[in-house]
Amino acid sequence: DAGVTQSPTHLIKTRGQQVTLRCSPKSGHDTVSWYQQALGQGPQFIFQYYEEEERQRGNFPDRFSGHQFPNYSSELNVNALLLGDSALYLCASSLGQPNQPQHFGDGTRLSIL
């Protein structure tokens, strides 16, 4: 039973560029959430996708956008990258109801030069 998979594992970009990160949820899960984890801190909620729609969003600017596909996989897009966007980006999958436990992938380490 495959868990949550994310790609790529590492990525280096320069300021102003755009990036797309990908996530495949755990088998049987229909909901995907994205988090940003800065070094030494806890994850910060970016947004959650369910039924191909963004249904909850954290305090992140519009430069952060996403998409969910019919097979429940998801993408996170970040435009106009800033140095401060350097972080570990985590994807978590769960079932669609509130208060469900989340299962995380190992993340994509994004470095902005």
Added chain:
Amino acid sequence: TQLLEQSPQFLSIQEGENLTVYCNSSSVFSSLQWYRQEPGEGPVLLVTVVTGGEVKKLKRLTFQFGDARKDSSLHITAAQPGDTGLYLCAGTSGTYKYIFGTGTRLKVLA
């Protein structure tokens, strides 16, 4: 704004010692989860608590949800080097947004 504060931030102990990590908020949560994260990996779910006063045990780990559902604790008995990692609590209030704590970095020395 909901916040979850964890204490202590850092903890270094000898193998065999006991420890408690705290997760506190001024907000009420409908459920709270504890995770452990190791370097280069994503957080791994340890437990979910949903009822005020609930106590759950996972081998040497004991988790408690406060009666008012505003706080939680994680107690480890006879810590082992394999317990080393970043411990995170995360709460939700019936929405789909999870608030994570600041984390407690535990190091258990052999």
